[in-house]
Amino acid sequence: MNTTTEQLSATTLLRFATAGSVDDGKSTLVGRLLHDSKSVLTDQLEAVALASSNRGQEAPDLALLTDGLRAEREQGITIDVAYRYFATPRRRFILADTPGHVQYTRNMVTGASTAELAVVLVDARNGVVEQTRRHAAVAALLRVPHVVLAVNKMDLVDYAEPVFAAIAEEFTAYAASLGVPEITAIPISALAGDNVVEPSAHMDWYGGPTVLEHLETVPVSHDLTECHARFPVQYVIRPQTAEHPDYRGYAGQIAAGVFRVGERVSVLPSGRTTTIEGIDALGESVDVAWAPQSVTIRLADDIDVSRGDLIAPADDAPAVTQDVEATVCHVADQPLTVGQRVLLKHTTRTVKAIVKDIPSRLTLDDLSQHPAPGTLVANDIGRVVVRTAEPLALDAYADSRRTGSFLLIDPADGTTLTAGMAGASFAAEADADAAASADDAEWDF
Incomplete structure (x- = not known):
């Protein structure tokens, strides 16, 4: 060198x-x-x-x-x-x-x-x-x-x-x-x-x-190791070789924080807790790993973990919700409307969702809020409430730019519609009437 x-x-x-x-x-x-x-x-x-x-x-x-x-x-x-x-x-x-x-x-x-x-x-x-x-x-x-x-x-x-x-x-x-x-x-x-x-x-x-x-x-303040530890599972590894017949690891990139062997963790959104049995990095076992390393984590208990799940410290896990309230910037030429069916992509997890409400749109000249606009068009910044078909583990964007952000995607052609920054998450009761009136049963949730 x-x-x-x-x-x-x-x-x-x-x-x-x-x-x-x-x-x-x-x-x-x-x-x-x-x-x-x-x-x-x-x-x-x-x-x-x-x-x-x-x-x-x-x-x-x-x-x-x-x-x-x-x-x-x-x-x-x-x-x-x-x-x-x-x-x-x-x-x-x-x-x-x-x-x-x-x-x-x-x-x-x-x-x-x-x-x-x-x-x-x-x-x-x-x-x-x-x-x-x-x-x-x-x-x-x-x-x-x-x-x-x-x-x-x-x-x-x-x-x-x-x-x-x-x-x-x-x-x-x-x-x-x-x-x-x-x-x-x-x-x-x-x-x-x-x-x-x-x-x-x-x-x-x-x-x-x-x-x-x-x-x-200027001080560089993007030290991800100082953030809440988060590990989105990207791939489940089960080689089933003669040398490791029972190997089961969960591969991905550490989004933030530090993970250590022996640490008690939760697997979200299920909420099951277990202990990190081992961490493999570049083919070698290590005792500790940190963001943004790509590693494979092995857990002590045989629990159901799949792509899109999030591993986090048991005493520092994000909230799990199906109702996401967020500030968004709409990036597509086609508008975003209340009742629209979309896909929500958060880290390695993609789920079906419906836009329940668009409470406001930001007016940038005086920072006032235009209430209940009904739609967002290209370049609009506004607030949305989205209901997901499956629970998600999101951080507030103020706490983590990586695990507090998401995309709304058109399920028909894969077009990115909206970039979202999760705000206050809340666990609301399911709207049974709205679900019953939906046209497509597989989108009812």
Whole structure:
């Protein structure tokens, strides 16, 4: 292993997403970040230079480093989430450059769902606009722990400190009201490179970090070993070999926390308790395993365990319910309606479900709730109540982004309809009248 490889293996990983309104300069910022941190290969620069020349531009358009689809390059906009991987001596990065158009807000949900940090861009000439508030709301709903406000195009407002200060104050107050825990405001010019990688000579009034410096030093708070221990069963292993005739193991990836041999655990949703007899990792027996390792857990008692079950500490197990109340972002073009039959996918478990109620839809300009909308359309954020055919063991999304999230899927064609974040779960009595009036008996529950 050479020195560079050793350095990279020792650095931490930061997943972050960029967001902002149309033409705020997200892709230019990412391109500048990649270019000035020397994370772009020569052939990539040559391709960008050629594409820029074909569009009549004299200088290479760094935004093309992330606008990878032909349709994006032709329109000069970002229409899909573009992922890029790069590294500095201090940290490794996975970035998601998300679209700015209102109709692509759902793409930001995809990009920010696994992010530890979100960079929200604002055009210094326009200030905080509706889409800025929308992106702040999505970051808050997805529990992104760190938000950076990048006030871009400062060169077009003569690098004026009062302009930056007013925008930073307005955004910080709004994001704080949403519950965003940490907000850092940085004045930049992505086109000129001010405060992106190198400090700006035009803004000596600013004494904070550059964008890259902040990305390299922000505390990474995604240590899954500190979370409630959760193990979704993906596969049951029964090799039935002469060497191990009675072997029965449950394979999967530890979603969060730590598991130890001898620990008392519950298997959910059945609620049966037993003890971890053994843990196998990479063909070897180990005494302890932690997230995000992929392992096989062996239990002391012969109980019924199958794909989709959840193994958790007996004294720290999530609630089991068939009624799921959640905040969702609707991502499909077809609407979500009350009474609609769907599939709900939670970790490795997929069950039939019915949308019982849509209590409200969020109005992002003033954070008011529109009561009883009846339907949710693409990019809407709202509250739903879903009744599942089988019990589920869900955490609150605030406690676990992994085991507190789920998808609603169209059973007809497998289309993802909605991304959900479990809120208050409650165990309500079955609605016998509603079940009796359902058309399809196998969906009655």
